Amino acid sequence: MAASGVTERRGIPAAAFVEDVLSYLNESALDVNSALAFLQERLQQYRVVEMKLLAQQRDLQAKIPDIEKCLDIVATLQAKKDSGEALIADFEVSEGIYSRARIKESDSVCLWLGANVMLEYSCEEATILLKRNLENAKASLEVLVADLQFLRDQVTITQVTIARVYNWDVHQRKLRQAASPKES
Amino acid sequence: MQQAGTSGSEVEVTWEDQQNINKFGRLNNRLHELHDEIKIAKETCENLEDASNELILTDEEIVRFQIGEVFAHVPKEEVESRIENMQEVTAKNLEKLEEEKETVVSQMAELKKILYGKFKDSINLEED
Numbered sequence: 001m002a003a004s005g006v007t008e009r010r011g012i013p014a015a016a017f018v019e020d021v022l023s024y025l026n027e028s029a030l031d032v033n034s035a036l037a038f039l040q041e042r043l044q045q046y047r048v049v050e051m052k053l054l055a056q057q058r059d060l061q062a063k064i065p066d067i068e069k070c071l072d073i074v075a076t077l078q079a080k081k082d083s084g085e086a087l088i089a090d091f092e093v094s095e096g097i098y099s100r101a102r103i104k105e106s107d108s109v110c111l112w113l114g115a116n117v118m119l120e121y122s123c124e125e126a127t128i129l130l131k132r133n134l135e136n137a138k139a140s141l142e143v144l145v146a147d148l149q150f151l152r153d154q155v156t157i158t159q160v161t162i163a164r165v166y167n168w169d170v171h172q173r174k175l176r177q178a179a180s181p182k183e184s
Numbered sequence: 185m186q187q188a189g190t191s192g193s194e195v196e197v198t199w200e201d202q203q204n205i206n207k208f209g210r211l212n213n214r215l216h217e218l219h220d221e222i223k224i225a226k227e228t229c230e231n232l233e234d235a236s237n238e239l240i241l242t243d244e245e246i247v248r249f250q251i252g253e254v255f256a257h258v259p260k261e262e263v264e265s266r267i268e269n270m271q272e273v274t275a276k277n278l279e280k281l282e283e284e285k286e287t288v289v290s291q292m293a294e295l296k297k298i299l300y301g302k303f304k305d306s307i308n309l310e311e312d
Contacts, residue, residue, distance in 0.1 A: 017199055073252040088257040090248055098255075152213065153206040160205060164197060167306075 009150045012049060015042065015157040021168040032169040039162045046155045053148050060141045067134045071127065074109055078123045081105040195303055208295045208309060211288050218285045225278040232271045239264060 006014050018024040025035055080087045080103075087103040109126045110118050121129060239247065239260065247263045248255040258266075296309050 017202055019199070020196075069252040073254075076251050076256065089251075090255040090257075091253070101254075149210055152209060156206050156209045157202055160197060160202060 010147060012046075012147070012151055012154065015154040015161070017157055018161050018164065021164055025165075032165060035165055036162060039158055039165070043155065043158050043162070046151060046158065050148070050151055050155070053144060053151065057141065057144050057148065060137055060144065064134065064137050064141070067130055067137060070111075071130045071134070074123055074126050074130065077103065077106070077109065078127075081107070081123070195306060201299070201302065204295055204299055205307075208292060208299065211292045211295070215285065215288050215292070218281055218288065222278065222281050222285065225274060225281060228274050229271070229278065232267055232274060236264075236267050236271070239267065 008014055025032065028035065030038065077087065084105065086105065089101050089103060090098045091101055093099045108120050108122050110120045111126055111129065112118050242260075245260055246257045247260055249258040249263045249266065250256075299307055299309060
């Protein structure tokens with residue numbers, strides 16, 4: 001019945017492709033209404049997972065530009081260090097209020113690691129760490145996008161199956177109506 | 185995307201048809217994403233243009249240029265070359281996105297032909 005050969009992907013069950021509606025209903029021993037109810041429930045479950053994956057995707061898509069900004073700043077600080085001048089920057093103290101800072105040449109930066117932890121790194125180490133984080137984030141995003149594509153395919157298969165089961169039922173009813181007047 | 189067939193006649197859906205339908209769905213999603221990405225890229229291009237024009241007009245030697253979350257004091261020439269680089273990168277990105285969009289649109293047109301050819305009225309592939 002499932003012609004795809006993939007039964008699930010990272011916890012998401014694959015939707016079985018139905019070759020033939022009648023044999024599908026016989027093999028699963030379901031009447032039309034139960035089959036439709038089952039498929040609708042599957043569709044709901046897929047939607048729930050889709051919401052979760054989309055939220056994760058948004059988080060990652062916000063994280064990547066942040067890491068790139070950090071890399072930019074560290075590179076700027078390193079370049080300034082070579083020139084021997086201090087970097088003067090205006091930064092936001094509070095919303096709408098800015099102050100000026102003079103950043104003297106320095107070999108190290110502090111990186112915020114999360115969970116109220118900040119560590120000091122040399123500029124080179126910081127660049128290596130940030131680049132690694134960036135690559136990991138991009139790789140995770142790729143996997144996530146592939147997951148979403150797989151999920152959406154399963155949603156489409158399920159929607160098509162629902163339509164086909166429904167149409168088959170309509171067709172059967174028409175056949176029965178056409179047949180019954182002849183019997184009496 | 186799918187409508188119930190009006191005539192009730194059974195046109196069988198093969199696994200190949202299902203895969204075509206799935207592919208059409210994926211392409212349609214990608215098309216929407218591309219629309220958004222192209223819009224953002226065009227806005228960035230415009231912003232960089234405006235920034236570059238402001239630079240020409242200003243007579244200050246030191247410009248406050250945003251790096252990360254702060255505004256660093258950077259000499260005007262360096263800001264000019266930074267903005268030029270950013271413009272180049274954005275323009276290339278925009279070109280790549282437009283090319284991808286054209287590929288996606290033509291693939292979708294192909295699939296529409298195939299699917300409408302087999303299913304005619306039983307399938308609806310238009311944007312609601």
